[in-house]
Amino acid sequence: MSAKQHLYLVDGSAYIFRAYHRLPPLTNPEGTPVGAVYGYTTMLWKLAQDLHTADGPTHLAVILDKSSTSFRNEIYDQYKANRPAPPEDLVPQFPLIRDATRAFSLPCIEEEGVEADDVIASYARAATRRGWDVTIVSSDKDLMQLVGKCADDELEDGVTEGGCIDMLDTMKNARIGREEVIEKFGVPPELVGDVLALMGDSVDNIPGIFGIGPKTASKLIAEHGSLTAALDHAPDMKTSKLKERLLEGRDMAELSRVLVTLREDCPLPEPLEDFKLDAVPKEPLAEFLDKHGFSSLLKRLDAGAGSPARTTDLDPAKPVNKGALAETGGSRQDLPDMPEVDRSTYECVQSMERLEHWIARAFAARKVAFDTETSGLDAMRAEVAGISLALGPNDACYVPFNHGGSDMFAERPEQVDREAALRALKPLLESDAVLKICQNAKYDINIMARCGKAVGGIAMAPVDDTMIVSFAxxxxRSLDGIGAGGIGGGHGMDELAERHLGHKCLTFKELCGTGKKAIPFTEVPLDKATQYAGEDADITWRLHHVLKPRLPGEGATRIYERVDRPLIPVVARMEREGIKVDRSELARLSEQFAAETTRIEREIWECCGEEFAIGSPKQLGEVLFERMGYKGGRKGKSGQYSTDQTVLERLAAEGAQVATMVLEWRQLSKLRSTYTEALQAAINPDTGRVHTSYSLVGAQTGRLSSTDPNLQNIPIRTEIGRQIRKAFVPEEGNVLLAADYSQIELRLAAHMADVPQLKEAFEKGEDIHNRTALEMFGSVDRDTRAQAKTINFAILYGISRWGLGGRLGIEADEAQAIIDTYFQRFPGIQNYIHSTLEKVRERGYSQTLFGRKTWFPRINSKNQAERQGSERAAINAPIQGTSADIIKRAMVRMMPALDQAGLGKVRMLLQVHDELVFEVPEGDVAAASPVIERVMAQAALPAVELSVPLGIDIGSGMSWDAAH
Known part of the structure; x- marks a missing residue:
């Protein structure tokens, strides 16, 4: 160890709650909850061992909170008033966590009447006065006030140089020094308390000054040098909202400054010398581990292993790549302890005897990875070519059904009979006693449900989906560019295999080729087909082995088990149901749109004085900005003018008639190609219906997305869009019923941001945009309601002053005044935005009311566009994600509720954002409507009880349009 003493002070409370949320509920032999105790023990063990082996650290202590109140509650009785009580199963673990700390022979310090932060501050200052360096193991922003060097006049006798204080964020493996504090707050550590006093803290219920967020607070303190100076300068400021807030909020700011100030003179219950760090002792640790049944940790202790393989860099002399782990966000896992993939071990099953052998083994294992190989990607048209199974690493097989050349005279390899194989597999796949593991299970479910008339279809259950586990x-989270789109949305098997297993899978192109030389999978030789198919099942099994155990530690078990996993068969069934479209109506619309585009095309040519390809951005740009001389044209890297929608809308607003016509021409052309033509081609010849494909991982907030064809982007607010919806019709004897959540995101915002005016309006059934217009402008008319509607939604998406100005057609300063007024009338919205961004910046993710995480790795990016884009998305993600969770919960409960009500002939066909579309027998509409409404209205319960009612609008008719 070095000559200079180095003290580490661990913020134990942060460790406790991290441990509680990372691990599943566990109990010791006596039945006491110990999940948090186990997690805390492993984290503390790792830290203590790393500190002991690193160069520099000499002393360590864990600091805990003694009670839930402190001297700050006497100063301000609302301090931490909003904090919920600790979880019921965590309370009995607190004393055991203290026992765990002492089992390591580490000091466990706590003081009545003060908080752990105050004790940490007092020990830190005492140590630096002795010349010791101090590292605080925490990421708490309040403790960042301490970062820096102790003043020379505070040194103890005989000490010539004070010690330094820094922080260690073990979650990000990042050290926090003076520069990092300045980067975060815009001011040095000694002024952090002043910034905190201005901005307040919703978590600790520190008031601050209403309407002043982190950026404004940082700017004020940086400009004036202190809180007092900033407040003293307020009377001399120009009249503004900020001036009013500073003048009116001075008392609260000064109170807040007292609340955020850390006490540095607390009694030190144990001397610093007692904190000396030694190796992890065997006793009394072994006794503690044995008592609570921590057998794996006990084995580690007996083996002399001090910590897991991966170590944390705790040596302050070594450089730390700050933010490196924050960038990857943990999306790359340490490689699992499994053998490398060996495709030569996979068996090609060519007899019923061998297939029955694998089926028997799968029943015995109670868990089997399963995958289908098919003739295409459309689950409603593809034919199954074979199936693969895996029971462990390199323990996989492929069962081909229909391989052989397309030439009728070609010799076909020996294979099992398709119908016989499916009959043999059916009991296994339908058995509740065997877990089926799939990657994109919805596709395999639909393939098997359509399999074989002799088999009658196979209903797979139960199923785990590694793609959905990853998404949960x-x-x-991933920034590596893998899988930006496609079926897996970054969670496809190839992407996950590279990310989590360090393995590159065989690709379909490698087997079948591309272009004219491409061959169907059924013509791939069996040896290569076995390698490809067996690998699919093998990798799926491995991914499940790596990913599924992470769910409890990541706090994702509830969202996976209660929302996403049960939704898989529901969505699969909806895809199979499909929806009927009127081909003749689509054809009529297509002809109409074609005639309209031809007419508009001629008018554009006449206006421009020449004929050109309107669909060519290059030609259109040259005509608009060179030949016609419109201003503001900008060329991109390709050398051609931009003619996107924003440019054309700007020109149209400036009076360019040709731009208006081009926009109309584009809309009609898109509707014709995307819908009226494409929907006709999408009609399944076997069912006569259109079957969209839903992605459960297509939107990172949790919303479902629709493709092939996309039925979620049909315009609904235009007459043209409504004409397309008229082509969606029911089967004879039925009607279409549409059930839509009314303004659900605004209702959730009212609940999550605790906005009394909005909650009252929803409770009374008022028009929320009218209420906003009244609050904002003092009167309600067509114009103020329209503005209020725009403002309501725009602010929830974190819109800027310039963005709002553009939408309302006003200057940025006027838009800012509207935003300020909105926040003044609805302060809860601004508090919600600030607290949400603060949490996301610190944790890297947002959460819905049901616990769904959405990661924002770019939230702290130095690139302004990336950072602001992440901030806007982060503001809306908890609201939009909660909305998605609610409708998913309603979908899972819907069919059982309808069946129980004797309405088994009702079919759920579509999910479009906040809407569900059903096909209902004409005589069942009156009975089905209240059941559907009840299920949707109560979908959040019992997990979440909302303080606003969920409104449901229901309509029915002989077309999708008529149902609205």
Missing amino acids: MDAG
């Missing part, structure tokens, strides 16, 4: 934990 890592939505938005």
